[in-house]
Amino acid sequence: MGLIETNGIIIKEMPYRDQDKILTVFTEKEGKVQCIARGVRRPKSPLLASTQVFAYSELVYYPGKTFGNIQQAHLIESFYALRNDLNKMALGSYLLDLISNSFEVYQESPEILKLLLHCLFYLSENKAKNDLVIVAAFQMKLVSFLGYRPGLTACMGCRKETDLSYFDIEGSGLICGNCREADHYTYRIEPELTGFLKDLLAYPVKQLKNMEIADELVIKAMDILEHYISHCIGKASKAYSFYKDMKNLTL
Numbered sequence: 001m002g003l004i005e006t007n008g009i010i011i012k013e014m015p016y017r018d019q020d021k022i023l024t025v026f027t028e029k030e031g032k033v034q035c036i037a038r039g040v041r042r043p044k045s046p047l048l049a050s051t052q053v054f055a056y057s058e059l060v061y062y063p064g065k066t067f068g069n070i071q072q073a074h075l076i077e078s079f080y081a082l083r084n085d086l087n088k089m090a091l092g093s094y095l096l097d098l099i100s101n102s103f104e105v106y107q108e109s110p111e112i113l114k115l116l117l118h119c120l121f122y123l124s125e126n127k128a129k130n131d132l133v134i135v136a137a138f139q140m141k142l143v144s145f146l147g148y149r150p151g152l153t154a155c156m157g158c159r160k161e162t163d164l165s166y167f168d169i170e171g172s173g174l175i176c177g178n179c180r181e182a183d184h185y186t187y188r189i190e191p192e193l194t195g196f197l198k199d200l201l202a203y204p205v206k207q208l209k210n211m212e213i214a215d216e217l218v219i220k221a222m223d224i225l226e227h228y229i230s231h232c233i234g235k236a237s238k239a240y241s242f243y244k245d246m247k248n249l250t251l
């Protein structure tokens, strides 16, 4: 197989040998791939900027059995502003972590890549009224793309459309008080929160970024969605725990 030329965002990096790195890249043409980038930890490497986490780059690599081999990388967007703000960096890292955890190697989605780039752009360029809404929107759209769109209009147990006061993680959506199962993990949910979750499903991020909404409500939605996603994909996000720990320390 010949050289692959594609755009991709670096979602993870690991030092390898003395001067190399193993990168996890979410690419347009091949989805999630792992590549070795040789010599890029040398301070004067011309590929330094284009192979670091968050860099969206034009890549040329030889595909390999386990690892591709990067030949060229040209930086398109560094999302530099994310690196100067601990809060934004933690939120952006969570989005990358979600991709890393929920995509298989070679699983692709140009739509989710585009969504990720838009969300990182809104975060880094301060385009959102509330950064947390961007994150919650990404969670909701990602989990729906993965095939686990939560049911929010009728009880997942009896299909009743009133008194939907709980979000049932194992039940994949809202349930009424009668259908609550003792061995399921459920969150008590207020109408305002239900309305917000529905908005996250209904509107594009471009519109949601203009939403003015209290942090407290968005954080409740984020907590539920992170729990729900980790249940669906069988893996909790370390970046999310890091973000929560950091927030608790600074409150």
Ligand SMILES: [Zn+2]
Residues within 6 Å of the ligand: 155, 156, 157, 158, 159, 160, 175, 176, 177, 178, 179
């Ligand atoms: Zn019910």
